[in-house]
Amino acid sequence: MGSSTNQKVLIIGILVLAASVFCLDGQEKLLAIKGGQIHTITDGIIENGVILIRDGLIEDIGPDVLVPSDAEVLDHSGSFIMPGVVSPHSYLGIPPPSAAEQSAVFRSGPAIANLAHYPVRYSIYPEDPVYLMALKNGLTTMAISPRPGGIAGLGAVIQPGGERLKDILVKEKAFLKVNVYVNTLFWDMLKRALDEAQKKIEEKKKKAEEKKQEKEKDKEKKKGKSEKEAEEEEEEKIKESTQILMDVVEGRLPLMADCYSPSALSHLDALLSGFPKVKVVVVGGPEIYRAGSLLKEKNIPVILSPEIRTVIRWSRAERTNYVLKCQGLGLKMAFQPPGGIQEQIHLFDYLNKLALYGVNKDVLLKGVTIVPAEILGMEKVVGSLEKGKRADLIVFPNNPLENIPVIENVLSGGIYVK
Amino acid sequence: MRYKILRMAFCLTVCLSSVGLVLEAQKGRPPYAVKAGKILTITKGVIQNGIVLVKNGKIEKVGKDSDIAIPAGYKVIDASQHWLLPGFVDIHSHTGGEGYGDINDMVFSLNPGLRILDTIALNTPGLKRAVAAGVTTINHIPGSGSNNGGTGVIMKTAGDDLDEVVLRFPGVLKIAQAGNPERRWSGEIGTGRMGMTWHLKELMLQIKAYHDEWEAYESGASKVKPKKNVKFEYIKEVFDGTLPAFIHVAWFQPVQTVFRMYHDELNMENAVITHGEFGGYQNAPAVSTRKVHFDCGPRLYDFWDDAFHGIITEYAGAGVKNISINTDAVGTGQEKLFLQAAMAVRLGIDDKMALEGITINGARAFGIDDRVGSIEAGKDADLVVWTGNPLDVRSHVILTMINGKIFYEVSRDGQQY
Amino acid sequence: MKNGRWVLVCFLVVTLLYPAFYTSASIFQDSEQEAEKKPGHDKKSDIIVIKGGTIHTISKGVIHQGMILIADGKIQKVGKNLVPPEGAFVLDAKDKRVMPGFIVSQSYTIGMGAPVRNDKNPKLIHYLDPYSLDLRLCLASGITAYSPFFFIGTGPMRKNYSFVNAVIKPAYGKLEDMLIKQPAYLYIDMIRLKPSEKNELRGFFQQARDHIEKENDYEANKEIKKGKPPVASPQIANFVAVLKGELPVRFNASRKKEILKTLAFVDEFSMQAQIVGAGEGWLLPEEIGRRNIATILQPEAFIPPDPYAIPSNGSNIRNAQIQKENGIKFAVLNSYPYIRPGGTIGTDLMTFPLAGAYAIRGGLDEKDALKAITLWPAELLGISHRVGSIEEGKDADIIILDGNPFDYRTYVDYTLINGKILYDKSKSSLFKYIPKPKKIF
Incomplete structure (x- = not known):
């Protein structure tokens, strides 16, 4: 694990150096950062601490870390340091479906399109400048989601900064994206897909048991190779989309469900009532707090746009601070600004505003770091400043939630990108 | 043109002589x-x-x-x-004729010469039901398809003949300030709120000038006899305070326009706000300080802020007095006038006020409280x-x-x- | 006890189908105040006691100063001198009226969107929005069950929609509590049905009748023939249910000629029929009564009389009373059976009991009018074993009113569905700006 990450980091480092004119240095070896106020997220705030970075990973962090003599020391004392932002769900760089695509795939409506086998990585163009722009604004890890369809496809996680796809791609299968529609078409489609997956799982279990018994019976007759081949053949028979849905049903792959309305969430909840193992993440709209009890009961994390949105109901525009409402309900929240790169680069402006309107600052910071990292199953790699984690840092001159947020520096894998 | 004048004159004579006829007809009754x-x-x-x-x-x-x-x-x-x-007295109704088809003439935005009198039909199912529900006096008016639909007529819901039925003509000058005339898209100015207001103000100033000329002549201040204008002949009294201007209006801004333009600027003493819903009640304090009558219905509440607001309750709470309640029939049946009052009670006023709203208050606003209510x-x-x-x-x-x-x-x- | 057995059977069926139905998570599930904590009430006290007040049980008379015990979403006990168990949550209904929730026998779509265009086989439950404002308005009006149907479209969609209806409880925020029955009836619009479509429909019924004959034949000669039992194609499956009497048929017919057409249809295929509208039903009460057809009336709806008809036709305020005199079972409905805060009031479901009040205006007894908005609609929908009256073993769908339901000043104070207090007027924001109407007369 360690060595492969190191290699990756090395490659990233080199590529970032090559690609970015703003890149300062390529210190692969040892870097010590003296910070004023280090927000580790998981382990409190360290005043006047030091972060020691070796080969793109955090080697040590604390108030009294001994700085080796060969380390290059960067003085950020007085600054506010936090881990790089993990963005849980975005369409950055993914073009909207073309007219041809629309007509080909969605001949009978997007609700019934089952594109479970479609991986979004094919739509990612690493040279797209939006990724570098995002990186410079602190988004060091990004989940990219496929856009349309009832079951939209497999989302991927990237850490931008490379030229080739394999350089930036961290996770190919991060989650299965589902757009929940409130109608019978969607219901039937998803129900059928899940039922099929469930059936296949049961069949597989049965076969495995039978085989076990057979093996025990015929231990003497060993036909190692042919048996293996047979197994492989059998596995190939299962459709790729079903295979992915099997992972979802068994809880190996999270299901990211776009439920703009609370109604959609309640329907998803009803749909998944027979599948207790499914790990759900909800992308919610401004009224999702109405279904708060559903989220709270099952501890489902919800991805919200960090805004104060104007909701129009019965010709009356209501300004709703829905994040505050969700906080009151004790929901687990992750934040993702709406829209494209123009909005994404203003993430901290959004957070700053919410902090001004009474949302807990701790909740806000966790919602852009460790919570999304958990959602993407990367809580051991990114999301906080701990020993052994990737050295993704954002340096602010002062607390971005209390002052105008201006990013001073961003480190991705121990390398300056700004 | 000459024919028109002749016809007008004829109608005028019929109307003026009607009072005598009514008494004649009623004398024979036991x-x-x-x-x-x-x-x-x-x-x-x-x-x-x-x-x-x-x-x-x-x-x-x-x-x-x-x-x-x-x-x-x-x-x-x-x-x-x-x-x-x-x-009961309903001061906003279209039941006197035969339904919606006949109450809008939507070629021009201003039609001061049109008279709803020409649409009256007796013994229609609508009027029969009105009688069976205790509604005896209605203000039958043109629709709100144009800014000025013409003049309305105050009439009884049943009678032996037309002369007996008509209580007063012209009853009101019908104006639709906003909230319906927009659909008459003409391609010229006058489909936005500003344009419609401008049109109406122009018309009002014309009527005022005409009224002032005649007043000066009749009082002897001026010896030049003004030329008759058939369009304005019936409605110049709108500036005497004897003929009410009956103004269809909704939303906050147009309601504001009504009391500012008609009451404050043009000094009209008898402007009636009808409908006044969709948040129009936020003007209630301003309405209460002016001599403007408020007539509510068919909508009786606004749903805002996740709550019901009784429109009459809000106006009355701000001190507006003499509020009347209407059905705007044919939309809500003419027979439902009692129900409108009952629902106003449900939304927060008391029974007495509601009953006054469908009897004497409308009559007072129209100056017919010596006859009905x-x-x-x-x-x-x-x-x-x-x-x-x-x-x-x-x-x-x-x-x-x-x-x-x-x-x-x-x-x-x-x-x- | 046939009735008791029914209750048991349905209890079992429902428990098997909806395991989540009976697990009440919390008693208070109010709408807007979800975020705020409810004082004096927590998960532990699942038993609710309604104490005092006048209890209209509908089926078993009126109990003054009585008590109702509710647990597990069901009415456990009703009576006068009951002892409330310890720790139960007590709802004081002193000087108030307690009755079963109102049941709307047919409504337009409430709490749901329109079906998407390409949905060839829509099911109503999949379009429900449990967080809709409509549902809160239903609760505030005392409605605890309603039967929406998708509007009849045009063209080939129309016949598919005949079965797209359901009986729904407006349980805010709880999708699993909402569905009672789907479909509840076959809907045939006699007013808009084209002749060709009528023939097509007749074809379906004939196929279904043939199928039943085949089935009977198979049953009779089971041992001789030895084969598989005949299976109905999905297209006619529901029609077979209709002809077997498992599903009622609703004919939308208002004028006399439409009702006569309906009667001809009913005569051809004997079935359990209901007539919606029946505005001129008062002209043919004996014909309707003889065929045992139930009606759903709109006492306040106005149908203009035909000026040339002798005797005069059109709507009649005495329609409900005439139906009653001829032994026809009926339910009443407002002239606009929808609920939305559009500004007008008095003719839609926001004041549902006024439909009954109009029937009283036309001469109906007040007791019967009460039945016509509770028990009888439940019977027409085939759900009277669960709702429609306050009886032991039935669902705890109860409302508490501050006066006579037919009075124009009466508001609903509490609404319970499945033993949960879903609406509490004092805590809801809906009527906070409206002072309590004063009674002068």
């Missing part, structure tokens, strides 16, 4: 003595076990049965188990016998008398509503 268990006179309180004497189409006497001796020759109507009320001696004999509280859906009308003639009686016609 006198009645109505004994009632409970008389809601509206203006003079409640009389338990009272008697109302009716003669020549008018109310002769009202009082307790112990005080009044029934003269010989009076036909007695025994309603001693029932309630007696004045006929309450049970008082000398007024038109528009009497309705109810089985109980008229606002309660469970009670119904037993008898309706208009101008001293019984037009509906359950025992004779069967229960119609």
Whole structure:
């Protein structure tokens, strides 16, 4: 694990150096950062601490870390340091479906399109400048989601900064994206897909048991190779989309469900009532707090746009601070600004505003770091400043939630990108 | 043009002579003595076990049965188990004709010469139901398809002939400030709020100039006889305060326009705001300080801030007095006037205020409270016998008398509503 | 006890189908105040006691100063001298009226969107929005069950929609509590049905009748023939249910000629029929009564009389009473059976009991009017074993009113569905700006 990450980091480092004119240095070896106020997220705030970075990973962090003599020391004392932002769900760089695509795939409506086998990585163009722009604004890890369809496809996680796809791609299968529609078409489609997956799982279990018994019976007759081949053949028979849905049903792959309305969430909840193992993440709209009890009961994390949105109901525009409402309900929240790169680069402006309107600052910071990292199953790699984690840092001159947020520096894998 | 003038003149003569004709027709009617268990006179309180004497189409006497001796020759109507009320007055209605098809002429935005009088039809199902529900006086007006739809007529819901039915013509000047005339898209100025206001103001200034010319001539200040303008002939009284300007208006801004333009700038003393919904109630404090009448319906509440706001409750709470309630029939049936009042009670006002809203308040706004709106001696004999509280859906009308003639009686016609 | 057995059977069926139905998570599930904590009430006290007040049980008379015990979403006990168990949550209904929730026998779509265009086989439950404002308005109006149907479209969609209806409880925020029955009836619009479509429909019924004959034949000769039992194609499956009497048929017919057409249809295929509208039903009460057809009336709806008809036709305020005199079972409905805060009031479901009040205006007894908005609609929908009256073993769908339901000043104070207090007027924001109407007369 360690060595492969190191290699990756090395490659990233080199590529970032090559690609970015703003890149300062390529210190692969040892870097010590003296910070004023280090927000580790998981382990409190360290005043006047030091972060020691070796080969793109955090080697040590604390108030009294001994700085080796060969380390290059960067003085950020007085600054506010936090881990790089993990963005849980975005369409950055993914073009909207073309007219041809629309007509080909969605001949009978997007609700019934089952594109479970479609991986979004094919739509990612690493040279797209939006990724570098995002990186410079602190988004060091990004989940990219496929856009349309009832079951939209497999989302991927990237850490931008490379030229080739394999350089930036961290996770190919991060989650299965589902757009929940409130109608019978969607219901039937998803129900059928899940039922099929469930059936296949049961069949597989049965076969495995039978085989076990057979093996025990015929231990003497060993036909190692042919048996293996047979197994492989059998596995190939299962459709790729079903295979992915099997992972979802068994809880190996999270299901990211776009439920703009609370109604959609309640329907998803009803749909998944027979599948207790499914790990759900909800992308919610401004009224999702109405279904708060559903989220709270099952501890489902919800991805919200960090805004104060104007909701129009019965010709009356209501300004709703829905994040505050969700906080009151004790929901687990992750934040993702709406829209494209123009909005994404203003993430901290959004957070700053919410902090001004009474949302807990701790909740806000966790919602852009460790919570999304958990959602993407990367809580051991990114999301906080701990020993052994990737050295993704954002340096602010002062607390971005209390002052105008201006990013001073961003480190991705121990390398300056700004 | 000459033909038009001739026709106008003819109609005018008919209208002017109608008062005499009415009296003639009503003189032949038998006198009645109505004994009632409970008389809601509206203006003079409640009389338990009272008697109302009716003669020549008018109310002769009202009082307790112990005080009044029934003269010989009076036909007695025994309603001693029932309630007696004045006929209801609906000051915003389109039931006088035959439905929606005939009340809008939407080529021009301003039609001061048009008269709703030309659409009146008697004995329509709508009017029959109105009579069966105790509605006896309506203000039948043109629709709100154009900014000025013409002039309305105040009429009774039943009568022997047209002359008897028409209570006053011209009844009102109908204006639609905003909230419907927009659909008459003409391609020129006058489909936005500013444009519509500009059009109306231009018209009003023209009428005012015409009115002032005639006033000067008649008072002797000017000796030049002004030229007659048929368009403005009926409606120049809108600046005397005798002819109400009946203004269809909704939303906050247009309601504001109404009292600012008509009341403050043009000094009109008899502007009536009808509808006034969709947040128009936020103007209620400003309305309460001016001499502007408010007429509510058919919408009775606004749903804002996740809550119901009773429109009459809000206006009354801000100090607006003399609020009337309408049905805007044909949309809501003319027979539902009692229901409108009942629902106004449900939304926060009291029974007394609601009953006044469908009787005397509208009559006062139109200056016809000497004829209709309450049970008082000398007024038109528009009497309705109810089985109980008229606002309660469970009670119904037993008898309706208009101008001293019984037009509906359950025992004779069967229960119609 | 046939009735008791029914209750048991349905209890079992429902428990098997909806395991989540009976697990009440919390008693208070109010709408807007979800975020705020409810004082004096927590998960532990699942038993609710309604104490005092006048209880209209509908089926078993009126109990003054009675008590109702509710647990597990069901009515456990009703009576006068009951002892409330310890720790139960007590709802004081002193000087108030307690009755079963109102049941709307047919409504337009409430709490749901329109079906998407390409949905060839829509099911109503999949379009429900449990967080809709409509549902809160239903609760505030005392409605605890309603039967929406998708509007009849045009063209080939129309016949598919005949079965797209359901009986729904407006349980705010709880999708699993909402569905009672789907479909509840076959809907045939006699007013808009084209002749060709009528023939097509007749074809379906004939196929279904043939199928039933085949089935009977198979049953009779089971041992001789030895084969598989005949299976109905999905297209006619529901029609077979209709002809077997498992599903009622609703004909939308208002004028006399439409009702006569309906009667001809009913005569051809004997079925359990209901007539919606029946505005001129008062002209043919004996014909309707003889065929045992139930009606759903709109007492306040106005149908203009035909000026040339002798005797005069059109709507009649006495319609409900005439139906009653001829032994026809009926339910009443407002003239606009929808609920939305559009500004007008008095003719839609926001004041549902006024439909009954109009029937009283036309001469109906107040007791019968009460049945016509509770028990009888439940019977027409085939759900009277669960709702429609306050009886032991039935669902605890109860409302508490501050006066006579037919009075125009009466508001609903509490609404319970499945034993949960879903609406509490004092805590809801809906009527906070409206002072309590004063009673002068």
